[in-house]
Amino acid sequence: MTPMLIAAVLLVLMGLGYTQGFSRSRALLAADGARLHSRPQYHGALVALWVLVPAILVLALWVMFGPGVSRAFIVSQLPADIVALEGSQLNIAIARIQAIASGFGVAGEVAPWETAAGETYAQFHFLTLLLVVGAAAGLGILALLYARKRITPALRARNAVERAIGWLLLACSAVAVLTTFGIVASLLTEAIRFFTFVNPLDFFFGTVWNPRFSSTGSDAQGQYGLLPLLWGTIMVAGIAMLVAVPVGLMTAIYLSQYASPRMRNTIKPVIEVLAGIPTIVYGFFALVTMGPALAALGQAIGVEIRATSALTAGLVMGIMIIPFISSLSDDILRQVPQAMRDGSLGLGATQNETIRRVLLPAALPGIVGATLLAISRAIGETMIVVMAAGNSPILRANPAEPISTVTVTIVNQLTGDSDFAGPQSLVAFALGLTLFAMTLVLNVVALMIVRRFREQYE
Amino acid sequence: MTTDTFSAGAPFAMSASPTAVPAEPVKETVRTIDPAANPARLRTDDVSVFYGDKQALFDVSIDIPEKSVSAFIGPSGCGKSTFLRCINRMNDTIEGCRVSGDITLDGENLYDPRLDVVELRARIGMVFQKPNPFPKSIFENVAYGPRIHGLAGNKADLEEIVESSLKKAGLFEEVKDRLHQPGTGLSGGQQQRLCIARAIAVGPEVILMDEPCSALDPIATAVIEELIDELRENYTIIIVTHSMQQAARVSQKTAFFHLGKLIEEGPTEEIFTNPREKRTQDYITGRIG
Structure with a gap:
């Protein structure tokens, strides 16, 4: 729901930016009779791209720090004895609050303090969401106005758009490369964990494959x-x-x-x-x-x-x-x-x-x-x-x-x-x-x- | 007029001469009998070529004198290359191509279905327009033909064939230190001489050259032309060229083709100094083509 909302807001803003850039450059053309360096389409596209820049920055910040902020907020709502638990029990408590807040419900008894914390967190969550969408939209509008103001006959919008497209294509190819690195990294970290249990020599040169599942009750691996x-x-x-x-x-x-x-x-x-x-x-x-x-x-x-x-x-x-x-x-x-x-x-x-x-x-x-x-x-x-x-x-x-x-x-x-x-x-x-x-x-x-x-x- | 029609080795009969009758009555090409020329072992009679329904060559009859250079000249698309490719049946590899008429070497019809095309191509070698050495070493390029035909009994024989072929092609001195490096690393002119050596190594009687210098610079061209002149001592050579100067320089006999027809043939000097046909004169003076 949230990503859809943000995408819709951004799309509307970009459409607005494009038409603004287009009409503004056309108006320049009509007013001065000056020769534009770039055709109006490019001016429109450039303004639309400008709208995107602050919005992407805001969203990136949210993705990076959002979870940390949420967690800190929930922890501040928890009783001191729960906070003192640390580790996985604290994580479970936080997960329960988040589940209550989202309305999915949780297993087992719900303590009154949990309900209260869940409600405050739901409000907090809604507010931050509004803040983020508002910031993305507001900064986007500011960027739109700024980009619109920049339009002059000499502005090299075509070259700027070309460069932006180059970056976009680079980003797409980076996806495949980064994914490969990501896969290797995840394989490697988990494999290293495995090798803390089993000697690599036994793994690579062992001739017997007989992993006992712990459910058989035996301690042997x-x-x-x-x-x-x-x-x-x-x-x-x-x-x-x-x-x-x-x-x-x-x-x-x-x-x-x-x-x-x-x-x-x-x-x-x-x-x-x-x-x-x-x-x-x-x-x-x-x-x-x-x-x-x-x-x-x-x-x-x-x-x-x-x-x-x-x-x-x-x-x-x-x-x-x-x-x-x-x-x-x-x-x-x-x-x-x-x-x-x-x-x-x-x-x-x-x-x-x-x-x-x-x-x-x-x-x-x-x-x-x-x-x-x-x-x-x-x-x-x-x-x-x-x-x-x-x-x-x-x-x-x-x-x-x-x-x-x-x-x-x-x-x-x-x-x-x-x-x-x-x-x-x-x-x-x-x-x-x-x-x-x-x-x-x-x-x-x-x-x-x-x-x-x-x-x-x- | 008897017409034997063949398509890719399989004969089928046709009652009369091919359908495409030229708009104007064809003037019977006069066969020149030049007393100075060597006797001909390679003869063609009424050769026509069809690509599907389209006729590319019309009733070509010509005798090729032994141990001399014959040049086929004419503007692009005149059928001279098509005719050349009939002589060692390279047109067999083109789908929908059909050849009618007689081509005989020592009285033996080259389109006789009993004739082995592999053997024929060993007797009538070919050098192509663009140098096309195989992606192998210089030695292997020349040894290719002798190997597939089993011409060398042992390694020493093979080396001798390769060396003498390279010498005949005037390339040995330039490549003797790098026989085992790729043939594709040579310059264009050297590659073409390598292809000539490759053709010679099989021991052909006739060598067909399809515009052998069109991809080469003037200096490399001069070297090849000199080589062709030397080779005439041992081989019957037919060269297709669109350069009239080249034909005049290297050949003893010249045939002029235009729009799929053989217009005129005769001793080279005569064609260039005193052509009988107006179209020939127009072409050699640069008015057409």
């Missing part, structure tokens, strides 16, 4: 060996790549070099549909169709293949990844200049020789990039393995046996009744950090490979 999970992830991703890379690459070669345009226009969208299927549906497919089929096949040839195993999950994941590789590689192969193909064909090379010796080497960096992208996807894939890999975190070499992966374990450790105080759930952050580091290393390696093997062509 259990064992957090990463290797079984890491091996499971690598095995599933490896099987997936064994399926996806050859099939995807050959599909790309067919589509880009052999298929007639009509064939291509039919096949490519159909393959891309594969990429649009939700992974949970692939999970069903693995569980219900692929797993039993593989088990039956194993029986027929006398090998024991479990229905839920690394093999099942890997094969289905491979199918899922085919369109990544085929689509990207197809585009890359088609970008190799026609002159390269002509040169090779003109020397009497067959189409096949041309593809193997000229096109693929020229397209290699792109294909490696596509493959590594697909591997990252395979490593991070969760749903198929949750459903079809058997969830058995034991170090095994046989792909026909159930395994578990890092992603599956993160799901297991975070779902259900978990607080973030013990290693049982904190381990999820350490696992997430490991995954993140793996994909990061993969990307760096990909870049290095691409640089090393890039064969320049015009």
Whole structure:
């Protein structure tokens, strides 16, 4: 409600600012007949931007200090014995007051002093809100008047607006970058907390995964060996790549070099549909169709293949990844200049020789990039393995046996009744950090490979 | 007039000559018999090319003398490059392109469906308008052809082929110390000579050059022209060029194309000093094109 109100006020003010700037500059033009440096639209936009500046400052201050002020106010309303409690009990008391004030109600008996404090806080909250909105609007109007006064024929409104747009675009790109840093920071802090419970060496080099949940009543934390999970992830991703890379690459070669345009226009969208299927549906497919089929096949040839195993999950994941590789590689192969193909064909090379010796080497960096992208996807894939890999975190070499992966374990450790105080759930952050580091290393390696093997062509 | 029609290797019969009859009656091109010229092993008869329904080349008949340079000149879009690409069937790679008529090398029809196009292109090499070295080392660029055709028995043979090809292309001295650096790092003129060496390495009889100097500066052009003159000793060369001076400098025989038709052909000196056709004269004096 509050953000909507503020946004509405600001929008109205900005609209007002735009029309004011527009008409004022037009009036200048009519009065003096002077030549304006910028067209009226730019003057209008500049005034509107000016309205925004103080409002954003006020809101930023509120976001930074608002909670602290509220808390201080509530604490001032609390009886001294509660304030003396400190720590989590004080926090609970404050949360209760806020809940009462907002009208959501709270569990348990409500003491009279709580009701009183809640009411005063509700009034205080309303007042501060009014103050903030009023300050934003008032300062906005002041800014509007100031900006309107600045308008002269020589004012370089166009350049100023251009600069403002540049900053806006920079801010948008900063969102992605800052988010990445934020994610890393949160993973890192929680992972460090985990490592206060478990020795990093035991985590990274342990071969047994057996975290005991505290609810079992045992004080022991259990064992957090990463290797079984890491091996499971690598095995599933490896099987997936064994399926996806050859099939995807050959599909790309067919589509880009052999298929007639009509064939291509039919096949490519159909393959891309594969990429649009939700992974949970692939999970069903693995569980219900692929797993039993593989088990039956194993029986027929006398090998024991479990229905839920690394093999099942890997094969289905491979199918899922085919369109990544085929689509990207197809585009890359088609970008190799026609002159390269002509040169090779003109020397009497067959189409096949041309593809193997000229096109693929020229397209290699792109294909490696596509493959590594697909591997990252395979490593991070969760749903198929949750459903079809058997969830058995034991170090095994046989792909026909159930395994578990890092992603599956993160799901297991975070779902259900978990607080973030013990290693049982904190381990999820350490696992997430490991995954993140793996994909990061993969990307760096990909870049290095691409640089090393890039064969320049015009 | 017999017309054999082929499209991309698959023959289909056509009863008469292609539909597009020119508005004015075509003057039968007179075949010059120059007693001084070498005998011709490469001959073309009534070659027409269609892109879909559009006819790009009309009944071209010309004999290419052995071990000499023949130049095809004419304004842009006159069909000279299209005709050149018919000779080693590079037009096969263009969808919707259809060639009719006869092109024979030693009496063997190049569009015979039984003929292996791979073998044909080894006999008739090609150098393109823009230098197009592969993104490989200089050595690998030249070794490419001999490798795919299995011309070298061992590594020493291959090295010899590469060296002699680079020498014939006049590039060896400049690159002998950096044979294993990328061919794309050479200058434009060197790249084009590399492409010529690459074509020579396969041991062709005919080398087709499609405006080989149009992307080069005058100095590099002069080097290539000199090279072409040397190569004529061992190879039959056909060069497409829009530069009349270049045709006059390097060729012994010149054919003038205009609007998809072969207007006139003959010894280069004759074409440039005493053309029979008015259109030829207009072109070489700069009035058209």
